[in-house]
Amino acid sequence: MSDETPTKQITQRCGFVAIVGAPNAGKSTLLNKLTGAKLSIVSPKAQTTRFRVLGILMRKIADVSAQILLVDTPGIFKPKRKLDRAMVAAAWTGSEDADITLLLIDSQKGITEGVRAIAERLKTTRRRTWLVLNKTDLIERGLLLPLTQSLSELVPFEHVYMVSARKGDGLDDLLDALALALPDSPFLYPEDDLTDLPDRLLAAELVREQIFLQTQEEIPYACTAETESFQEKPDGSVRIEVTIYVSRAGHKAILIGENGSRIKEIGQKARHGLASLLERPCHLFLNVKERAGWDEERARLRAIGLDELD
Structure with a gap:
């Protein structure tokens, strides 16, 4: 035996x-x-x-x-x-x-x-x-x-x-x-994956989080953030460009702040969180644009991960 x-x-x-x-x-x-x-x-x-x-x-x-x-x-x-x-x-x-x-x-x-x-x-x-x-x-x-x-x-x-x-x-x-x-089933994702979200979307979301944390009243709800460029660098770091769309000129001024102080703070804290999440150095550049009615545009909704609605 x-x-x-x-x-x-x-x-x-x-x-x-x-x-x-x-x-x-x-x-x-x-x-x-x-x-x-x-x-x-x-x-x-x-x-x-x-x-x-x-x-x-x-x-x-x-x-x-x-x-x-x-x-x-x-x-x-x-x-x-x-x-x-x-x-x-x-x-x-x-x-x-x-x-x-x-x-x-x-x-x-x-x-x-x-x-x-x-x-x-x-x-x-x-x-x-x-x-x-x-x-x-x-x-x-x-x-x-x-x-x-x-x-x-x-x-x-x-x-x-x-x-x-x-x-x-x-x-x-x-x-x-x-x-x-849960039902018996083979795994659908590699065991070391944390999410299926692309890094581009995570970058925009961390910027938007700082807008929620650092601004008041209607401004966080009247803004969206989109990653325009996500470039891998030879040294292992990444260069990221994010555009923040706002509904009104007044919102743009508040987001930028006196001498650019607020947008600089938003960028610094978002960059720190992103570097921790991606586990590599990140160079984050922010741009603020006024775009009235962005929250009714199908292209803007698709860009932030939402499907179109009829």
């Missing part, structure tokens, strides 16, 4: 997990925390994310090796502009294409009108939906069970998890459960 111990067979699983919810529920923070990388931009302002962002995460538990394809979606709200409609459409497409949908709820805000509308639509899709209560570190524990019960009356959730995306509380249990719940 052979003394060799049989090798345990490892099962491969792979699937898409969409993170949906109202603006500012913490979707981008959750994606970044789960993947351990800055893939989706984050700011305290609502509606920061404008398109679907894919985060690729490997997770092993017992005899299962899973590739979890996390999809961060724009916050769902009542759209007004073509840009808004494209953002909301991207969010719902992300959910409809997923194997599992995570409805992320800000525990402090509870069941708002927006949350109720999202829940009603999720109920009609009859897809696998899990409830994830976020920011549970900021609310009394005794309030979580009644909130869970009220939400479960709106949608028949398959599972419920309570987490703090900011602190990382409860995320290991959530990831283990997702790894075991």
Whole structure:
């Protein structure tokens, strides 16, 4: 008889997990925390994310090796502009294409009108939906069970998890459960990939994040950023040119700042974040152009990763 111990067979699983919810529920923070990388931009302002962002995460538990394809979606709200409609459409497409949908709820805000509308639509899709209560570190524990019960009356959730995306509380249990719940499938991406977003788009997004963080009121929502040039240099660095489109001349003046002080600060911080993400030196050059009605142009929407709408 052979003394060799049989090798345990490892099962491969792979699937898409969409993170949906109202603006500012913490979707981008959750994606970044789960993947351990800055893939989706984050700011305290609502509606920061404008398109679907894919985060690729490997997770092993017992005899299962899973590739979890996390999809961060724009916050769902009542759209007004073509840009808004494209953002909301991207969010719902992300959910409809997923194997599992995570409805992320800000525990402090509870069941708002927006949350109720999202829940009603999720109920009609009859897809696998899990409830994830976020920011549970900021609310009394005794309030979580009644909130869970009220939400479960709106949608028949398959599972419920309570987490703090900011602190990382409860995320290991959530990831283990997702790894075991995904369908048997070969991996769809190389195991060392973090996202399918092109570097050009990541560069523009990090610039836009700084606009959200460094400007106020309507300006972040009236701007977009596009990478015009992305050149690999012989020394391993990269030269990047990004154009920021604004709706009004006044917005252009505010973004540039006195003697170019604000645009310089935006560029410095975006360059630092990009160099960390790409793991190489980056030379970032910013240009600000006034372009009224950019948020109604199909070309501008395609450039920032949104599909056309009829």
